[in-house]
Amino acid sequence: MRIEDLNYFIAVAETGHVGRASQRLGQSQPALTKGIQRLERELKLQLFERTARGMELTTAGTAFFQRARHVRVSLDDAIKEANDLHLGKKGLVRVGVAPTYSEMFFGQACAELLRQRPAARVQVMIGLNDQLLAALQFGDLDIAISALPAHETPEFTQLPLFRDDIHVVARADHPMLESTSLRLKDLADASWVLPGRNVAARRSLEARFAEHGLPEPNVVVESNSSVTALASVVRTTDLLSVIPASVLSRPQGTGLKPLALAQAVWPRTIGISMRKAAYLSPLAERLVELLKAHGPV
Template sequence: MGVRLDDIDYFLAVAAHGKIRAAAAALNVSQPAITQGLQRLEKEIGFPLFERSSRGMQLTAVATQFRERTQALRASLGDAIKEAADMHLGALGLLRVGVSPLYAQRLFVPATVALHRQRPAARVRLMLNLNDALIAALRLGDIDLSVNALPGAIPPDLQALPLMDDALCLVVREHHPLLSKRRLRLADLVDAQWILPGPAVAARRSVEGRLAEGGLPPPRVLVEVSNTAGGLLNALMVQSDLVSIMSEAQLATAHGAGLAPLAMADARFTRTIGALTRKGVALPPLAQRFLELLQETARAEPGSTGRGAKRPGRG
């Protein structure tokens, strides 16, 4: 019968998300379709792919290497299909880009406006999401590049182009009881309730790591959000005693109205914002030009890295 392409997609999605339900939601298919696809694939290749437990789906040892090879092959096939489709349609180009909501206005919008002026026939497909979803989409070949906070260690299958530095800070509503403490310490947050992104998002891991370094338990997350850039976060914060994390640049906008940063060194996290691409995959000319425009946009921003980083997609 042979291996079905959609079964490979199901396998890669479950490997990325760790759960069948999350993979089904990401692919917009039913959970039984995912389960049946995994069963077909395991029967076809002759070995189990996952160890199933209450914590989710963990790759078997042999499936880890299988994932690396099939992920690269699937991405290459997606590129080939896209290239052929563009040639068939006579399209001048399609830019597929993923962007963190925090940097859509600051980086994506100015670079896209400049691109439209230079290439008015070019089309843009935008994915607006948090880091974990963007990196998963990039690995699957669904986007050409992502613009987001760079992970502390760049995964070996990806490469990064640093653009600028930004800082996150812990925030609360104005007149929050924590703000009245004369010498605020990390230990004062032990009883706090939090509003944070999901556990796979880098900002959430930064908070958890900082608390762990102080010998404190993980944050008690009362509200888990998939987008920390919208007005909903502000509305929840100003009407409660929840603690959250926010970009310093975002705090200075309307989304930060009524909020204040916690005044202690341990409540601030410096990070680098950049563009991620797949290593060894040549970028389409349109995506390459967009990267150059992102660099120009970032140089005009406070906190620009000014680094002469190697351009992605050139080997």
């Protein structure tokens, strides 16, 4: 089996289209088509259904894709390890970090790493939890810095760093802050600025409403990133939002206050996620050490 054929198959499976896969890989469409046909002959399996819309994996193709993706990641790890040895432990580290922690936490450790390893290169992906963990699982990242899942997962090793609870917040002179009998139902009657449905903080809020038989939050403004960037909207309206405690103590949190309601707080731990049994370069290991040493600032 040729490595390039495996790469062609994975690219077509991920894009669902030979044309898009050829653009991604910088190869001609006929080359990809021949490679996939060659792979199907060797496996004696039909991997794709050719349709008018593109290429759809068969049942056998889906199973092979799951295995092939892990093989590709393991091979990439082996190549990186060999390169590290060849380059004398210099090289590249690929880091994913949640927007809230890119400046206030990761930036300090990254700067220190570059002082200690001047030849190092760092690729940084800023994204929300679901994006980072997906990229980590696919082998596009070496480590991810974000909120850790409440339960251990079979794919990742998790290293807790610090606690940063999520709070429901409002502008400093919001009427709800004056209430002495605030209830969760009052929050359900309000309007919100929230991240997308795939973000853990929003899922936690919706789950708590559902537990108490309340409707989903009325989302007036929805963000595809951290709602910290939209703090000014919360600061100047009656809208509620969810923000980490660390943001409330920084300039971005000026003019915002957490609601005095126990049900409007979600415990959360920020940490480092790594793929289990994956190769971690000496450079990445050093970055992990620096992150552990720096702590939140």
